[in-house]
Ligand SMILES: [Zn+2]
């Protein structure tokens with residue numbers, strides 16, 4: 259179970275920004291928090307945590323959006339798609355928005371967060387569900403489990 263079919267490419271809605279991912283993800287997530295609902299204009303956000311050194315913007319110049327505070331949310335300057343987040347204090351990873359993948363067909367959220375804020379009908383199928391945002395320490399075992407059992411590109 260090591261064939262991740264890397265590298266992956268991703269793009270914004272208008273295709274002015276392009277991204278390349280060249281290492282396996284640490285974990286995949288859905289977040290039901292009210293902030294993600296507003297940022298996505300939908301029921302929840304989808305993300306793929308990738309090692310920072312394996313993440314590259316290959317075209318375009320993303321700009322900060324969202325609250326422009328500790329968590330740095332990067333968007334396309336033209337179409338304003340929410341592309342990726344560099345979470346505060348977690349410089350080793352980048353949270354890429356799964357919907358931007360050129361081939362998102364294989365994507366499944368392994369963990370869901372802020373379930374308590376979610377719509378009752380918004381079911382993601384995530385293997386692990388947390389009512390809020392778990393402590394960073396909770397992610398170690400989840401990352402190890404995901405490496406073994408996470409869905410791969412088909
Ligand atoms: Zn764009």
Ligand SMILES: [Zn+2]
Pocket residue numbers: 289290291292293294295303372
């Ligand atoms: Zn959220």
